[in-house]
Amino acid sequence: MTSRITLISPATSPSLRQARxxxxxxxxxxxxxxxxxxxGSLPAAARVFLSPSVRCRETASALGLDGVAEAELAGLDAGRWRGRTLEEVMATEPEAVGRWLADPDCAPHGGESVRDVCERVGRRLDTARDTDGRTLAVVEPEVVRAAIVHALDLPLAGFWRLDVPPLTATELSGRAGRWNLRLGQPLAAP
Structure with missing residues (x-):
C-alpha cells in the first residue's frame, strides 16, 4: 500500500507578502x-484536508477543493507575535527572535516552538502513512516544513532552511515505514 500526500501551500496574502x-x-x-x-491541475484525491486558516480555506476554494479543516494541520502558533512583521519583532525583541530561530525548543512569543509544531504535524503524518490513495492538503508553509523534517528525519534546525513558495505542491509518498519526497512543484493552469 502506498500513501501519497500532496501538500499545497496557500496562495499569496498580505501577511505572506509582508513577512508577517x-x-x-x-x-x-x-x-x-x-x-x-x-x-483542475491537481490529481484526483480520496481525501482533502486543510489548515484551518482563512488563507488555506480560500486557496482550497479557489482551487475547487472541498476539504476538512484539521486543528493538527494548523500553522505554527506565534503567540503574541501574531500579526506583526518579523522586522517589527526584530526591532523590539532581537534576542528573543535569535533564540527562537536557533533553538527549536524555544517559544519566546508564548506560542508553539518549532519542536512542538514538528511533533504535532509528524503525528498526523504518521497516521496518514497507513492510508491508501492520494490525499491533498492545503496547509501553511510551516506545516509543509514540519512534514518534510519529520518525513526525512531531518534535524529540527533544518526547519528554517526549507523555503516553501506560495501556491506550490510538495509530494510525499510513503510505504514500508518511510517517505519519499518530491519538492515544490508550482501549480499552473491545466
Missing part, C-alpha cells in the same frame, strides 16, 4: 487569480 506572522487575513487579488487559474 499570520493574522487571519484573506488572499490578495493576485493570489485568488493564480489559484483559480490552477484549478
Amino acid at each position: 506572522f499570520d493574522d487571519g487575513d484573506s488572499l490578495d487579488n493576485g493570489g485568488v487569480v493564480k489559484a483559480r487559474s490552477a484549478a
Whole structure:
C-alpha cells in the first residue's frame, strides 16, 4: 500500500507578502487569480484536508477543493507575535527572535516552538502513512516544513532552511515505514 500526500501551500496574502506572522487575513487579488487559474491541475484525491486558516480555506476554494479543516494541520502558533512583521519583532525583541530561530525548543512569543509544531504535524503524518490513495492538503508553509523534517528525519534546525513558495505542491509518498519526497512543484493552469 502506498500513501501519497500532496501538500499545497496557500496562495499569496498580505501577511505572506509582508513577512508577517499570520493574522487571519484573506488572499490578495493576485493570489485568488493564480489559484483559480490552477484549478483542475491537481490529481484526483480520496481525501482533502486543510489548515484551518482563512488563507488555506480560500486557496482550497479557489482551487475547487472541498476539504476538512484539521486543528493538527494548523500553522505554527506565534503567540503574541501574531500579526506583526518579523522586522517589527526584530526591532523590539532581537534576542528573543535569535533564540527562537536557533533553538527549536524555544517559544519566546508564548506560542508553539518549532519542536512542538514538528511533533504535532509528524503525528498526523504518521497516521496518514497507513492510508491508501492520494490525499491533498492545503496547509501553511510551516506545516509543509514540519512534514518534510519529520518525513526525512531531518534535524529540527533544518526547519528554517526549507523555503516553501506560495501556491506550490510538495509530494510525499510513503510505504514500508518511510517517505519519499518530491519538492515544490508550482501549480499552473491545466
